Amino acid sequence: MDDPLQRQACQTDLVNRLSTSQLAIAACLALATIACAPSDTPKSVDSATQNARIALGKRLFFDARLSATGEVSCASCHNPRLAFSDARAASQGVHGKAGTRNAPSLLQTATERNFFWDGREQRLEAAVLQPFTNPVEMGLADGALMQRVRAQPDYRADLQAAYPERGDAIGEAELGAALAAYLRSLPRDRSDYDRHAAGDRDALSAEQLAGLEVFRGKAQCASCHLSTGAPATFTDDGFHHLGVNDAAIAGRVAQLLQELPPPGPTLGRTVLSRADIAGLGRFAVTRKPADLAAFRTPSLRNVAATAPYMHDGSVATLEAAVDQEIYYRSLKHGRPISLTVAERRQLLAFLQALTDRDYVASAQP
Ligand code: HEC
Ligand code: HEC
Numbered sequence: 001m002d003d004p005l006q007r008q009a010c011q012t013d014l015v016n017r018l019s020t021s022q023l024a025i026a027a028c029l030a031l032a033t034i035a036c037a038p039s040d041t042p043k044s045v046d047s048a049t050q051n052a053r054i055a056l057g058k059r060l061f062f063d064a065r066l067s068a069t070g071e072v073s074c075a076s077c078h079n080p081r082l083a084f085s086d087a088r089a090a091s092q093g094v095h096g097k098a099g100t101r102n103a104p105s106l107l108q109t110a111t112e113r114n115f116f117w118d119g120r121e122q123r124l125e126a127a128v129l130q131p132f133t134n135p136v137e138m139g140l141a142d143g144a145l146m147q148r149v150r151a152q153p154d155y156r157a158d159l160q161a162a163y164p165e166r167g168d169a170i171g172e173a174e175l176g177a178a179l180a181a182y183l184r185s186l187p188r189d190r191s192d193y194d195r196h197a198a199g200d201r202d203a204l205s206a207e208q209l210a211g212l213e214v215f216r217g218k219a220q221c222a223s224c225h226l227s228t229g230a231p232a233t234f235t236d237d238g239f240h241h242l243g244v245n246d247a248a249i250a251g252r253v254a255q256l257l258q259e260l261p262p263p264g265p266t267l268g269r270t271v272l273s274r275a276d277i278a279g280l281g282r283f284a285v286t287r288k289p290a291d292l293a294a295f296r297t298p299s300l301r302n303v304a305a306t307a308p309y310m311h312d313g314s315v316a317t318l319e320a321a322v323d324q325e326i327y328y329r330s331l332k333h334g335r336p337i338s339l340t341v342a343e344r345r346q347l348l349a350f351l352q353a354l355t356d357r358d359y360v361a362s363a364q365p
Pocket of ligand 1: 061072073074075076077078091092093094099101102103104105106109112114115116117118124127128129131132136137138179271272
């Protein structure tokens with residue numbers, strides 16, 4: 001609870017409840033302050049140390065020496081100019097090995113609750129470490145990451161500044177925390193849509209404004225890609241399936257279940273190297289039939305910069321992705337959503353307004 005308003009509300013609530021007892025108001029306030037102290041933030045560090053962690057995270061993110069071949073960094077697949085995605089259908093890691101999934105933008109990680117298309121990880125600090133050892137990503141052996149970082153003399157001062165108390169006790173967990181701090185520190189919510197939401201009447205063109213209406217109204221996109229909230233995330237953090245290809249997987253589910261590792265890094269390795277298991281979607285994590293071939297609703301922020309689309313990158317253009325969404329989401333509703341040519345154009349114009357042009361224009365954030 002690091003939102004001051006929330007904390008204040010919590011304190012007022014506690015004081016209201018306690019004041020019926022004989023406790024003095026002063027004691028109540030003291031108690032409320034303790035009870036309402038931020039609990040989910042790690043022990044607070046001073047801003048210089050926090051900045052050093054972000055700088056360390058950034059350095060790790062762009063460092064190809066931390067891969068088996070010395071050629072692949074996080075940024076190879078999460079390019080800032082593409083809103084931290086790559087332009088491939090499925091990403092390519094060390095030795096040119098292709099994975100099974102499309103690299104998502106990382107600009108939303110600060111507000112996301114589940115990571116990866118199947119939501120197999122809830123902690124960003126853990127999610128950021130998995131690519132190092134995934135054979136189709138950076139391909140390091142278990143334990144090799146820390147050795148590599150220590151072997152580079154140029155990291156010594158960065159590690160010391162980021163974790164001044166830890167000395168030699170710095171391990172992968174600290175590197176994960178630094179990478180997560182870097183991703184959370186990336187500026188976001190700077191699109192034309194955000195300027196519109198903040199009251200700038202000229203931020204969106206007439207066509208984009210009409211597109212926002214279509215998005216929220218007739219096309220019902222906002223029922224999953226939520227456009228409420230300040231700032232809106234354009235996702236419901238949920239998992240949904242299109243209902244196509246279910247039959248193809250259905251016959252094999254029993255067999256695939258036997259080959260399915262439990263959630264954790266091993267699951268990630270299997271998912272990214274086996275297309276059939278990757279196709280199980282959320283089911284690979286929960287094993288609930290309703291989650292078969294269900295995938296996380298991606299945020300549509302920066303969507304115009306992240307082609308190709310969908311969990312497997314199977315849709316090449318934004319136009320085709322929107323058409324597919326209209327078609328299959330209509331099927332799911334049991335009644336067609338039919339947009340006029342103008343409405344479709346407006347919808348596409350609106351999606352362009354979700355791009356943070358500062359990233360797209362810059363070489364590095
Ligand atoms: C070979 C390409 C590749 C490399 C290298 C790579 N990633 Fe990714 N990343 C992906 C793909 C593909 C996914 C989606 C995987 C999935 O959903 O199963 C992903 C997903 C993620 C996610 C989850 C995002 C979300 O919204 O769910 C995070 C966080 C992430 N990567 C961070 C990193 C970091 C940090 C590094 C470097 C240590 C890195 N990635 C290296 C391709 C790559
Ligand atoms: C029932 C929830 C739901 C509704 C309604 C919905 N979407 Fe989606 N959308 C999803 C999910 C889930 C995915 C990911 C599907 C996948 O990868 O298999 C997705 C993917 C997308 C993508 C690809 C994004 C990317 O990064 O790959 C676009 C673009 C998109 N939706 C636009 C729309 C538009 C436009 C509408 C309205 C016509 C809409 N969606 C309605 C849930 C929904």
